[in-house]
Amino acid sequence: MSCPHSLIYDWDKAIALIPESLRRSILDRSPPNEHPIWVFGLAAEYLKGESSFFYPYIRILPTVEKLAGGGFLHGQDWGEAVKGTNLEPNLNDRISTWKDEWKWVVDCCNREGGEWVEVAPMLTWELYLWSAVVFSSRAFPDSLMTPDSPSASPTRERESDTEISRPMLVPLVDMLNHKPFSQIVWMKGPENLTLCSVNDTPEGQELFNNYGPKSNAELLIGYGFCLPDNPFDTFQLKFNPPLMPRQKLIRDKQRATFLKNEVIKDNVYHIYIPSNPDAKLPSRNKCAFPQSLMTLVQLLVCNRRELSHLISNPATNPVSLRNSLARDQQLLAAIQKRIPLYTTRRPPQNHLQETINIHLDSQLRILRYAQDELLQALQVVTTPAGRTQVNAIALEELLANDAPFRDAVEGHFGSDDADTLRESGTGEAVFALGISRKLHLYNTDRKSPYLSKEWRNWLEKRIFKFFPYPFKPSKALLEDVDWKQCEQRRNVGAKWVWEDVLDEGREPGCFSRRDGWTLGLVIWGMRVWEEESWKVGELEGIELAWE
Template structure:
């Protein structure tokens, strides 16, 4: 062990910590010292400029606290009984209980004793997480998992003959587990065969800054950080923990970053049972890394996996063949309208979850961090919602009366509107909707287009016959008889003629129900539309 006379900090504990690092073959650049910064706690600060490519700090293998080290510290009957995470946490608890007798005592002294991670939140703090994926219930799930590990570990210690079991309290285990969640690094950074976290003293002293460029240098005896860029004097030296959203930062580290460029929000969507034809297409789709979780970002918006799934789920039977060939593209205006509307519904429901609690101004760091998380997630959701609403409005405006038809569009035809007025005593859209007659009026209009062989619709009807063959059981005698022959007598120029039959009306009604879709061209205005597109 090398003995160093260098002063690392005015604080005795932190100075001893620096001495311990370098005395055990670690390294701290001569222009780095430990200082307290109100916004981030204890930080590493430069006392002079540091050129680019300079080694900043290193941690020797002697200082690592890994699973291999935990196995050497704890009884083999214990580590063979519990999982690796439990072994690591109990090993850290053991070293804390040893106090000054522990090799890691200088390191343990400078570790925080309390955290701003959600498991340390009060009930008032947890209210700020309502609506987030990291909800109070998710926090309690994590607590239950860790508490289960702790209880299992206590039993394993008793079985191993440990006498000081009572010292391994839940509070101590929670502290140890939080140390590993907030300060550890993946073990495979050093050895690809290691799949458990490792504590690297001194490397874990650098706070996080998104996009900060740091180079890892992994040797046979140490792990080091090198600066990619030059660092000025009198500034904090940062690490980059990777592209982590605020949910991960808060749960693991106890802080959030306003306007975090890596911020995401997860939509959990369980894929419903699929028809055989849908299931075949679903197999060809790209699926999310975590089943049923789709991550939205502010810049990228909806992930392709979510869009393609919704296009499949909202596709009409007539669109399935098109999806087989182009599962990642919009196959029709109708399909895109339906997809975007379902996204509106999903996002709106997610946003409503944030509104179930009334919040006051945050009064501590925990509440402020949680508010940063919820605000960032709400911003992403509102941006996605706005995009979908704008897409629906734009498509509807562009295609209404051309390829997209609603009850309002239908009644703009003066000949048909007069016939409806004669039969239903009104052709006013709102009155027809209020009387719940919009579906039957729409079906009558489609029948009229079929009977008159309207050239704008003939191709679509031919296509529908291929998808929905006319069958005898489709007939709707009761509905037909409620309208005819009175309709033919009231408006013979539209509803007269032998071609008006219950069979035709039943077939058109079936097509109408399968091919139609709800959309919301304006917020709060829900309309049913039919598209006469014939995409190839």
């Protein structure tokens, strides 16, 4: 399919339609923006009617009423369908930007005077929106017209997709629909620009273009349609947490080395269903989450020891089992928080809302895939007894498998129910006491039925390696500001446990100083709990990793 060069609406034709003084006035903004020139030029041609050179092209375009006067990109038709989803801010930002441009152009026309004062009231918001949508959905990069541009182009670019070329409208050619993986070739002849399909297309069958690897959000907002099984669809997760000095140092090292090829724009990360190896898709991780996001969350959940290790070895992955589980749990909480936004929706009232639902279904499919992937990694499948698998130990596990400890907790805290203890704010103290209890049994009665082989292995092979008892901090650690602050907070908590729970008057038993408990033992238990635990969701307790 070919289009004569003379019919292409490019930059030279756009600026020829607007007087230089008006053009300068429109561009006199900070930062300079050419988009209003393109949109205003086409809208002005629309107002000329049949006297416009581009009238034959304009009359076959979708009408203003269809694109702007209550149809595509009209807020009422999107309404509740996109509320709370990623589409809502994208749509609002685009409409807000275009409306701001429109007001500026109308103001410039009034200040220009002459015939442009008469144009200003005719340049309605609906007309400007129509013209902006035409460019958003139909523009190609004008690099296709340059002699040194490649003849083969797998994409159809909008003006926002490239910074090295300007947009142009190519009548008739822009009518071709999109089909992923279609192979096309652009050829610039002396008089025509031609798009050729490399694929065999039988006579009478539709000829397709290839707009490139675009997500459904891009297709919906840019072109007004979605693909039910779009292999390039992603779920966007915006995440820009504040980093402490040590974390920032590590992150800078990561970006300068193994993350240097990952481009993160506006702190947006793309979650996706990994590629089918048989499909010719861009290289992706084997998991749903990009490496840049995984390492960022990994950094945020690091304990002091893990941070020290990453400073010397920023590419370490995994850092530890505890860190991996903490990272995956935080990602799971983020995913599960968003799933309801895509499951609750009203029946579609028109074609646009049906199209939006295709996008929402695709987003939900990605979220559920990511959720299943994380659940499999975490292996926190709950049994009827409320216990987790062997990779993690929860407060319920400590209470269920140690009757003396459970009875002592109920006697002092008024309940042996894990949820009740968490809600009362004492769950963390009970967990720390439970860990101290295991060490106490290890030192006094290793054959105790309440000290399983798994617990002995965990203490011997992991905990004593990092938390020797009694604990003697090194000189460097004593001078570490972060450690000092943590230690001060920990000691306050340990002192409360020591004075309130392990009082001298208590009879020998689970929580008795007379039974060999010491303040050092309590501090040790709280240190292990703080360093080795991670939160499950926001209010669902703490779990420990078996290494």
